[in-house]
Amino acid sequence: MAKWGEGDPRWIVEERPDATNVNNWHWTEKNASPWSQERFRELFKDVPVKSDKALLKIKSVDICEGEACANNRKGKLIFFYEWNLTLNWEGELIDGSDRIHSGKIKVPNLSEENDMDDLDIQISLTDPDEEGEQLRQIMLKEGKNVVRQQLSKYVTSLKEEFSKGMILPKKNEIKPDQVKTLASGFNKKVSMAPVVSENKAVSVTIDTTTIKQIHKFQCTAEEFYNALTQHDMVTAFTRGNVKLNPIKGGKFELFGGNITGTFEELVPHKKIVKHWRYGQWPTGHYSLVTIEINQKSDYTEVQLTQTGVPTGQADVTKTNWDRYYWEAMKLTFGFGAPLAEDF
Template sequence: MAKWGEGDPRWIVEERADATNVNNWHWTERDATGWSSDKLKALVLGLTVENEEGSCEVTEVSKLEGEASINNRKGKLIFFYEWTLKATWTGKSKTGVLYKGEIEVPNLSDENGMEDLDISVSLNKDEPETPLTGLMRTKGADKIRQALGSYVGFLKTEFTQGMILPSANGMAKIQTSSQSKATHDRTTISSGNSAAPVNTGVKIPTCKFSLKEMFQTSPADLYRVFLHQEMVQAFTHAPAMVDGDKGGRFRLLDGNVIGEFTELVADEKIVMKWRYNNWPCEHYATITMSFMDRSSETELKVDYRGVPDNEEERTKEGWKRYYFQAIKQTFGYGAQLY
């Protein structure tokens, strides 16, 4: 029998003020159904699209059935959600004629990625044919997919606050069930050399290059993904600090990436000082992101200046994986790579 004070620390409760679930060892569950219902309605209602034929708006959520919950076991978060959604859309032609139809999403769940989401759009039976139906089936469905992708991101950030309790040694890190391997990969790629950076006082050789990527969303929606702390936490799957104003600083990917926003042009351009934390002390690259409207998509061009020569490939791969791919997977902005 273990002596008093020498037991397994996972079961010691007297060191915790609330004396519960020390080190997050026990299974805990939080019901996210009510919160999710409100969030889904808020994200979907009022969505609008338009073209030369007219405009359409989601005016009512007529059915929303399902459930959502988050489980914490041994410091890992497991997400469950399953929803069926029906909504009404209203169209208005350039000549002022009104139309009504229905949107149905039968399979929003943790088992399906946003690219696998079924979104059906129909026109009410008593309505005459209109090109606005096609608008809703293309741009409208894209907007719905983006909104539902945002819900998943917010579920993993907003609603998880407090799910991981402080341990006897301080604050426990939030880690989802799908995150443990990603954390290892991110540490390998982003941290590289584990030695602390040193200031050698020697000018280091640097390089410049550019990357381009297409996203199925508007420039405005993509622009705000980089500046809102909740959205950054959603696509990086980790706590982050982001002050999305000019001169504001950011820290993400477990502190492996830090920087400062030096220029912001709404929906068009973001310029920032950016660095991995193991680069030579106080050395930053200058990164310029340009957002260009390409009809139903946004082209993002990223120019990199001042990246250390020996960090070029790691920086490219890091951005492709932890920015571009992660944003598409989290918010449903997938588009063809090139």
């Protein structure tokens, strides 16, 4: 690992022709929610359910609630998705009254934590009668398999289609004719037009916003403070190499160098203030993070205020605080508490 100021070869963007995400080492996240909703609509539009006794099909998506994203962390793709789906189905018996019956299919727990075979798939009937119940039973037997097949297609396309471009070829893997079209983890084209330097100072104004969060942890204020300032504890919840010097002016480097900054104020068990930077932000731009720690009778309340966050990065920054700091700390140290608030 390189010393402070020397630079680690993994982070030297000049050595990559596309000048982005060297060796895929940056922590990047790509929102897959809008893409997923559209994919569900495609997968469940007039899908036939084969049966010798009935003409059945899954008509459309009625309700689609949840979220999905793809993360590239140190060259490894990690997928998160959690959806509650309600689908419309309809059908008629081949030897029946020619009446078309309809109903709903609910999938309340589609996520990466559940195997496809274990999914809870509920099938209901809009207007119950004898014929309708026969159709519902066929859907229970045959329709569930079709739902699982289509959802398996969604997961496959999320991992193979949506994530294209998030893992970039390394410097020695790039062919000359690829340089102009390489995409970053957010699928933005990289312009490789020559840049002519005129040695003029350029002032860039960055539109910024403020993030505020309140979280409650089942631990003491001292335990929480230590979790953010003691090298062994920070290493434990970030699960990687850490550089940490918790004194005023001391530097820190987390998540493979993707998060860097300096400590500005440390009040033991009460307050941490630091200049904090996400590697995807414009060069040299830092936010100011203030973490206030308040010991209560049976829990610790933590208030985070982060000023100077680039507006376009606000949502991903909130998500990353939640996932890679707070949730990771709760899982690692048993600080679990379900209450959190953005304001």
